[in-house]
Amino acid sequence: MSVLESERVGTDADAPGRTARTAATPRQRSQRNWFILFVLPAVLLYALVLIGPTVFSIGVSLFQWNGLTPPEWRGLRNYEILFRDPVFLRSLVNTLVILFVGGAVIFVVGFFFAAFIRTMRGRNFIRSALFFPFIASPIALSIVWGVLFQYRGIVNTLLGELGIEPLEWLSSENIFKMAVTGTIWVSAGLYLTILLAGIDQIPPMYYEVAELEGASAFQRFRYVTLPLSWDVASVAAILWTIEALKLFDFLFAFGGATTTMPPVEIWNSSLFVYGQTFGDQVPAYRFGYASASAVLMLLLFGVIVVLLRRILRREPIEL
Amino acid sequence: MSTQNTAGAPRRAIRRSTPGRLFGWLPRTVIWLFVGFNLVVLAITLLSSVKTTKDIFAAPLGLPTTWEWGNWSTAWSNSGFAVGALNSLIVVGSASIAVVVIAAPAAYALSRMRVRWAKQLSTAFVLGIGIPPHIIIIPLFIEFSQLGLINSKLGLIIVYTGVSLPFAVFLLTGFMAAVPKEIEEAASLDGAGPIATLVRIFLPTVRNGLLTVFIITAVSLWNEVLIALTFVQSNDNFTLGLSLMSLLSAIQYSGADYGLLFAGVGIMLVPMLLLFILLRRFVIEGMTLGVGK
Amino acid sequence: MKRSMARGAATAAALSLLLAGCSASPSSDGSSGSASDELTYWSMLTVDEPEVPILTAVFDEFEAETGIKVNVQWQGRDVLQKVMAGMTTGNVPDLTDQDNNRLQGLLANNGAARDLSGLYERTVQGEDVTIGELVGDKYDPLTKGEDGAYFMLPFTLQPYVWWYNGANVPSLTEGAPSDWAGMNALLAELKAEGRAPLALDADHTDYDRAMVATAIVRAVGPGKLLEAVEDPTGEAWDTPEMREAVDLFVDWAEQGFYAKGYDSSKWPAIQTEWAQNKADLLFLGGWTPNETRGYAADDMAYRAFNFPAVEEGGDTAVPVALNGFAIPTKAKNPEAAEQFLAFLYAKDPMSRLTTETLSLTVRSDIEVPADLQDIRDIVDQNAIYGVNDQVPAVVPNFDTTVFQPATQALVTGRLTTDEFIERMKTEQKQYWELNG
Known part of the structure; x- marks a missing residue:
């Protein structure tokens, strides 16, 4: 993620660090004091709520601990077991499917839609309507998603009016696909919006020139839209990575009743952590093991973000 | 535009190609279908909230045979949504304001002040966006128990503020960095100190950014369940999300009253829907400016 | 952690100034109450369930009779997770309920459930019979821990x-x-x-x-x-x-x-x-x-x-799950909790629950509605596991x-x-x- 920042910070200050070290003028010292004052509340709260607990969890991942009795040292054994645990591996695969397959659909559809919505009538209305699932509670959406697609649900009822036999959308073979589809539905609007606004920043002049040169719709997309909204897209891709790895509420409420875990078919890494700690009927409280899996996901997140930045980096396009 | 971008496009006469039109017709239909789907879902949700369970499944898109306005009042008074709404308003409102108030000066300092560690600190904040709530919830619970902040609205406000900060700082840093240097220089020539520069120059300039951060924080906290589930113990501190979970479990254990459930969903949805309709320009554009800059 | 805690306190103080007016609501857990004029009950029910009005009436009758107020929180089925979470800090209720599996797995196996043997000896309010005599020994395999102590008092049978x-x-x-x-x-x-x-x-x-x-x-x-x-x-x-x-x-x-x-x-x-x-x-x-x-x-x-x-x-x-009550070892008013249970197990409240919420209770001497007659007979005529x-x-x-x-x-x-x-x-x- 640090690469993200390089564009943002120090755009006008080449090497502030070095200047400060050689000679701290009174002005610089005063600026440093103001700096500390401004960032201190955020830093303190950040440390209290996020950093402290994360460090604590990294430590706990080396122990066997149920939260009640004293922790037992395990070293890296939790991590070793994780890589042999079929439930974890399945959760990991599911997470990656949601991330990459879901992500591919969201971005392909997003770009595709965005390129067309740009010139459509009622575009503001379209934008708002597509954005709607983002503001609704994922729990509520997953309830609706279930009511829509269950055997005697609303979709099958409507299909019935067309004379189509009811389909088994939610059978255990299909339920993960439906969960991924639901996730795409819920998330697509946000990324579409971001991409669309990125495309909006492209001066119309370029499209005019492209049309004058006889470029087809696809060519306009390939040679104007795509390169000129690439930066926005890559930030959106990183946001999606975050959301996909954290995804919990929708899957949790979609898969099960409120007091039971959803079936393991749809577990992702977040549900795995929950299942290993609070989720079960008689909760497992395996905090060490669960923390180890969470630490792995945090590492994976770092790796994916770095890779994404590598892949998505392009020659800067001068406008 | 650089020549490389059009290098592959053969020069042709100026005309709109027929395939292009065909190509345009299909996607537009698909887009409207997608829009239609979302509107139908919204309509089903709101209509179902004034129907009986039987009506919901007999005619999902039809008007109710009897208008069950009682669903809303039952959810509101019997199922604790009134208390939940008030608590959510207090907790989410306070946390969202706190996020803006704390993140704005930090983002300003990180993006505009030439100080050692600024860059590393920004990176550290961005990393925080990726920390999943599950990894922090257990230690956080222990920590907050010792501070006596479990089962209190204040405790929940602090946690909510903390978890929302990284993204807020990230987004606002983008807005602050985009403010032209000339404006800042003019202010410092006037002899304005950092606080005056921040308050009089930057905050008004990035007004939309502040609003965006506020709304995005509010929306995601309004719908948050996992942290609330762990940190709230007594019914009088329930948030709306917890009321909905509680209702969902109750209808599963004592009869499937989907009308009541949808009324609960509606109570949770409508405030955000109104907020969004009123301020959607800021959310949509702000999100982009913040991310895209 | 220590440092971040000190910082936490500072931040909390700063925030509470910032957010003056919405400070922590006073705890309703009754932790400050003197010996036995109140007790805290965290229930596995949620507020919408049919048992709630009946139990609420029983709380009122109990308070009128003994002066002990029952502070109830309708937590829902995850109630024991909340009880366990409170273990580390001592913020636990005096009374809670769930099924025998959860009570055993979470409370009893962690040494967190009070031995209720004394309660089984207690006379039911207004009757000449002890709770233990009413319940009988049929359910002992499910209600006694490995140490032979009762970790729960069964209430309804499933x-x-x-x-x-x-x-x-x-x-x-x-x-x-x-x-x-x-x-x-x-x-x-x-x-x-x-x-x-x-x-x-x-x-x-x-x-x-x-x-x-x-x-x-x-x-x-x-x-x-x-x-x-x-x-x-x-x-x-x-x-x-x-x-x-x-x-x-x-x-x-x-x-x-x-x-x-x-x-x-x-x-x-x-x-x-x-x-x-x-x-x-x-x-x-x-x-x-x-x-x-x-x-x-x-x-x-x-x-x-x-x-x-x-x-x-x-x-x-017959495969059976039992729902019933347990008292955490860290409860502050265990005596009041036991007193309440002796009150609740009297014929009148049990009959009301049986008929109005169609619950089969452990009191086999209570007449059941026709809808429950078959399962009453099945349980009475067979062994259970x-x-x-x-x-x-x-x-x-x-x-x-x-x-x-x-x-x-x-x-x-x-x-x-x-x-x-x-x-x-x-x-x-x-x-x-x-x-x-």
């Missing part, structure tokens, strides 16, 4: 039985099947009449596993399923008895005995259909009448029969990640007997290698 509507399947009221051959014949007969013989919400894997586990226990005997599960080699699954039980479900799925869409609905869709006479038999716990009567057909007459023995004269013990042979209580993680998914695949017809046995052997062996 026997798992085959439910049917007496008006919908009148032939059954004259005699239910007593062995598996009879059961299969009944199902085939119903199917031949063009009906859907079996209702099952297969997405609720808890229910799939309960049905399969019951058949297995019938075949191998109570206690033996748990033994099989605890076998680290997994070989214990490969026996003729196990195979016979598994065959039953392979057969049922093949014959298409289940209601349409049982594999692709969201619970409680299929049980709703059952209640509306669209399917005939439902294997579920004693809560069924209470849970389904809101949407049941007008002619619904709740009837039930015990899961048949494999062969005439075989084992017929812990439903699912206690597997979810003893190895919850195995139950969720191995056993339940396998039983779901079995009842939805995606496994043959060999495949099921093989899957259990392999996955169980793997499980114990990783978690042994």
Whole structure:
């Protein structure tokens, strides 16, 4: 993620660090004091709520601990077991499917839609309507998603009016696909919006020139839209990575009743952590093991973000 | 535009190609279908909230045979949504304001002040966006128990503020960095100190950014369940999300009253829907400016 | 952590100045109360459930009688997670309730449940009988911990039985099947009449596993399923008895005995259909009448029969879950909590709960409504054992990640007997290698 920042910070200050070290003028010292004052509340709260607990969890991942009795040292054994645990591996695969397959659909559809919505009538209305699932509670959406697609649900009822036999959308073979589809539905609007606004920043002049040169719709997309909204897209891709790895509420409420875990078919890494700690009927409280899996996901997140930045980096396009 | 971008496009006469039109017709239909789907879902949700369970499944898109306005009042008074709404308003409102108030000066300092560690600190904040709530919830619970902040609205406000900060700082840093240097220089020539520069120059300039951060924080906290589930113990501190979970479990254990459930969903949805309709320009554009800059 | 805690305090102080006006609401946990003028009860119910108004009335009567106020929080089914969370800080209720599996797995096994032996000796309010005499020793195997101390007081019983509507399947009221051959014949007969013989919400894997586990226990005997599960080699699954039980479900799925869409609905869709006479038999716990009567057909007459023995004269013990009360060891007012229970177990409040919420209680001397008469008789005439042979209580993680998914695949017809046995052997062996 640090690469993200390089564009943002120090755009006008080449090497502030070095200047400060050689000679701290009174002005610089005063600026440093103001700096500390401004960032201190955020830093303190950040440390209290996020950093402290994360460090604590990294430590706990080396122990066997149920939260009640004293922790037992395990070293890296939790991590070793994780890589042999079929439930974890399945959760990991599911997470990656949601991330990459879901992500591919969201971005392909997003770009595709965005390129067309740009010139459509009622575009503001379209934008708002597509954005709607983002503001609704994922729990509520997953309830609706279930009511829509269950055997005697609303979709099958409507299909019935067309004379189509009811389909088994939610059978255990299909339920993960439906969960991924639901996730795409819920998330697509946000990324579409971001991409669309990125495309909006492209001066119309370029499209005019492209049309004058006889470029087809696809060519306009390939040679104007795509390169000129690439930066926005890559930030959106990183946001999606975050959301996909954290995804919990929708899957949790979609898969099960409120007091039971959803079936393991749809577990992702977040549900795995929950299942290993609070989720079960008689909760497992395996905090060490669960923390180890969470630490792995945090590492994976770092790796994916770095890779994404590598892949998505392009020659800067001068406008 | 650089020549490389059009290098592959053969020069042709100026005309709109027929395939292009065909190509345009299909996607537009698909887009409207997608829009239609979302509107139908919204309509089903709101209509179902004034129907009986039987009506919901007999005619999902039809008007109710009897208008069950009682669903809303039952959810509101019997199922604790009134208390939940008030608590959510207090907790989410306070946390969202706190996020803006704390993140704005930090983002300003990180993006505009030439100080050692600024860059590393920004990176550290961005990393925080990726920390999943599950990894922090257990230690956080222990920590907050010792501070006596479990089962209190204040405790929940602090946690909510903390978890929302990284993204807020990230987004606002983008807005602050985009403010032209000339404006800042003019202010410092006037002899304005950092606080005056921040308050009089930057905050008004990035007004939309502040609003965006506020709304995005509010929306995601309004719908948050996992942290609330762990940190709230007594019914009088329930948030709306917890009321909905509680209702969902109750209808599963004592009869499937989907009308009541949808009324609960509606109570949770409508405030955000109104907020969004009123301020959607800021959310949509702000999100982009913040991310895209 | 220490440093961040100090910072935390500073931040908290800063924030509370910032957010003046919405400071922490005073705790309603009654932790400051003197010895026994109040008690805190965290309930497994949520505020919308039918028991709530009745219990609320009992609280008021109790307060009028003794001056002790009951501070109740309707926490819902996750109540024990909250109790456990409070253990580290001492913020626990004086009284809580859940089923025997959870109370044992979470409270008793962690030494967090008070020994209720004294409570069993206590006389019920206004009656000449002790609580222990009322409850009897029938449930002791499920309510006593390894140390022989009572960790819970059972309150309501949930026997798992085959439910049917007496008006919908009148032939059954004259005699239910007593062995598996009879059961299969009944199902085939119903199917031949063009009906859907079996209702099952297969997405609720808890229910799939309960049905399969019951058949297995019938075949191998109570206690033996748990033994099989605890076998680290997994070989214990490969026996003729196990195979016979598994065959039953392979057969049922093949014959298409289940209601349409049982594999692709969201619970409680299929049980709703059952209640509306669209399917005939439902294997579920004693809560069924209470849970389904809101949407049941007008002619619904709740009837039930015990899961048949494999062969005439075989084992017929009833799989039972108990809901009941426990007092955390860290409770501040345990005496008041016991006093309340002695009040609650009196005939009058128990009768009200039985009739108004259709709950079968441990007081077998209370007259039950017709809807509960069958399960009252089934429980009184047979031995009992812990439903699912206690597997979810003893190895919850195995139950969720191995056993339940396998039983779901079995009842939805995606496994043959060999495949099921093989899957259990392999996955169980793997499980114990990783978690042994």
